[in-house]
Amino acid sequence: MVGRGARYQGGRKVSLTAVIYKPALKQVSPISFTGTSRLLHVSKPKTLKERLQELIPEKQDEIKRVKKEHGAKSLGNVTVDMAYGGMRGIKGLIWEGSVLDPDEGIEFRGYTINECREILPKADATGEVPSKEQVRALSAELAARSAIPSFVEDLIDRCPNTLHPMSQFSLAVTALQHDSNFAKAYQTGVNKSEYWLYMYEDAMDLISKLPNVAGRIYRNVYKDGKVPPIEPDKDYSYNFAKILGYADNKDFVELLRLYLTIHSDHEGGNVSAHTTRLVGSALSDPFLAFSASLNGLAGPLHGLANQEVVRWIFQMKDAIGESPSDETVKEYVWNTLKSGKVVPGYGHAVLRKTDPRYAAQREFALKHLPNDPLFKLVSQLYNIVPGVLLEHGKTKNPWPNVDAHSGILLQYFGLVEQNYYTVLFGVSRSLGVLSQLIWDRALGFPIERPKSYSTELIKKMFEEH
Ligand SMILES: CC(=O)SCCNC(=O)CCNC(=O)[C@H](O)C(C)(C)COP(=O)(O)OP(=O)(O)OC[C@H]1O[C@@H](n2cnc3c(N)ncnc32)[C@H](O)[C@@H]1OP(=O)(O)O
Numbered sequence: 187m188v189g190r191g192a193r194y195q196g197g198r199k200v201s202l203t204a205v206i207y208k209p210a211l212k213q214v215s216p217i218s219f220t221g222t223s224r225l226l227h228v229s230k231p232k233t234l235k236e237r238l239q240e241l242i243p244e245k246q247d248e249i250k251r252v253k254k255e256h257g258a259k260s261l262g263n264v265t266v267d268m269a270y271g272g273m274r275g276i277k278g279l280i281w282e283g284s285v286l287d288p289d290e291g292i293e294f295r296g297y298t299i300n301e302c303r304e305i306l307p308k309a310d311a312t313g314e315v316p317s318k319e320q321v322r323a324l325s326a327e328l329a330a331r332s333a334i335p336s337f338v339e340d341l342i343d344r345c346p347n348t349l350h351p352m353s354q355f356s357l358a359v360t361a362l363q364h365d366s367n368f369a370k371a372y373q374t375g376v377n378k379s380e381y382w383l384y385m386y387e388d389a390m391d392l393i394s395k396l397p398n399v400a401g402r403i404y405r406n407v408y409k410d411g412k413v414p415p416i417e418p419d420k421d422y423s424y425n426f427a428k429i430l431g432y433a434d435n436k437d438f439v440e441l442l443r444l445y446l447t448i449h450s451d452h453e454g455g456n457v458s459a460h461t462t463r464l465v466g467s468a469l470s471d472p473f474l475a476f477s478a479s480l481n482g483l484a485g486p487l488h489g490l491a492n493q494e495v496v497r498w499i500f501q502m503k504d505a506i507g508e509s510p511s512d513e514t515v516k517e518y519v520w521n522t523l524k525s526g527k528v529v530p531g532y533g534h535a536v537l538r539k540t541d542p543r544y545a546a547q548r549e550f551a552l553k554h555l556p557n558d559p560l561f562k563l564v565s566q567l568y569n570i571v572p573g574v575l576l577e578h579g580k581t582k583n584p585w586p587n588v589d590a591h592s593g594i595l596l597q598y599f600g601l602v603e604q605n606y607y608t609v610l611f612g613v614s615r616s617l618g619v620l621s622q623l624i625w626d627r628a629l630g631f632p633i634e635r636p637k638s639y640s641t642e643l644i645k646k647m648f649e650e651h
Pocket residue numbers: 274486487488489491523527528529530531532533534535536580581582583587588589
């Protein structure tokens with residue numbers, strides 16, 4: 187299991203994450219780290235790109251050493267069940283930005299959600315804690331890159347309102363590929379050691395443009411089609427809230443900040459992250475890789491579950507009322523299971539406890555909307571669903587995941603269009619998966635190509651001798 191304890195091996199720190207010694211972080215800012223030493227100098231803060239430029243050779247060396255010393259060691263067996271079972275449990279990916287512990291949940295660069303809240307002005311892509319000044323500079327850069335080409339605006343405007351917002355989103359991200367620096371550089375024969383520089387530019391462009399893309403879809407489908415301008419001196423979340431039409435509500439902006447943070451990354455094996463990695467490994471540019479990722483996020487067992495949760499709760503409310511007894515709710519949950527459907531928002535491929543992202547949202551709800559009827563229903567479900575799923579006996583994790591909570595918070599603030607919710611998830615997910623995609627090219631990760639077998643071959647291997 188890769189967990190918090192795994193950061194240390196034989197008393198030695200083994201990762202960049204571990205190199206960041208937590209108590210020091212609270213004492214000095216801005217901080218510069220170099221290699222395995224910490225806190226080397228306090229100086230004019232470096233830009234994200236400059237810092238990456240310094241870190242990449244160190245990481246390349248670190249990986250070279252790790253491969254040399256441990257390359258032949260096994261990370262575990264692969265069984266026939268695993269091959270048939272969606273590769274669950276196979277440890278076959280490296281993902282630097284976050285690691286998911288089945289019990290503790292997600293850690294971003296070694297920090298739990300609560301720890302991140304304590305120490306971060308905002309997380310960035312390097313594994314280091316940026317200073318407020320660095321965050322301000324990054325916000326300004328994102329705002330400066332945020333305009334989208336007019337043909338992409340037209341493309342979005344021409345979509346029928348009946349086309350699901352996620353399909354519009356993926357379409358628009360694919361179209362942004364028109365201006366890919368990486369694709370152009372590849373055509374001109376750039377050296378592979380420089381790939382990451384172009385990936386960086388594309389990733390920054392794409393992340394910057396997403397509020398305008400996603401916001402335009404929202405304004406077209408649900409509002410008057412007018413898209414308010416981005417404010418260059420404001421941060422990403424504020425600007426996104428503004429485009430959506432909710433910037434006047436500071437609690438909503440706070441919610442969006444929380445939302446965009448907790449949905450950003452969930453290690454490498456989930457569908458949206460792995461798709462970005464897989465497609466990018468063919469040297470497809472970030473726009474192509476991320477639009478593919480969005481298509482995976484749009485599936486109801488993955489990101490679309492946030493939409494499904496709200497739909498399911500409304501159906502339940504219609505069927506059994508707004509203040510049902512525990513017994514009636516229990517019966518409703520059983521009926522869902524008996525009709526061969528999943529209870530959306532519950533279960534997880536890796537987690538085995540309540541998702542800390544659920545807990546963070548619950549905390550927000552307790553502070554801002556403790557008496558909201560939908561929040562009360564969600565809390566009631568939290569008390570009932572795990573017991574039913576346990577009794578049902580199939581689900582390996584009966585506890586709620588991130589999607590069980592996000593929708594009803596948005597409902598409370600008036601963002602009631604549930605078909606849009608996965609778009610918010612997608613904007614956030616870009617931060618994690620595109621950061622990793624830059625690292626993928628910087629570290630020279632190869633094209634992904636696992637081996638497959640047929641059932642015939644499995645039988646031959648295990649039955650015929
Ligand atoms: C951001 C995210 O992507 S978080 C996940 C969002 N998705 C959902 O909330 C949808 C509901 N949950 C699920 O469908 C699943 O729990 C998943 C897709 C998240 C994980 O799937 P798995 O790793 O295959 O889960 P698990 O190993 O526990 O599945 C075993 C069985 O329990 C079932 N099961 C799992 N979760 C649930 C659930 N919430 N309701 C009913 N049945 C469930 C599976 O469908 C499977 O049934 P099967 O043997 O008939 O195929």
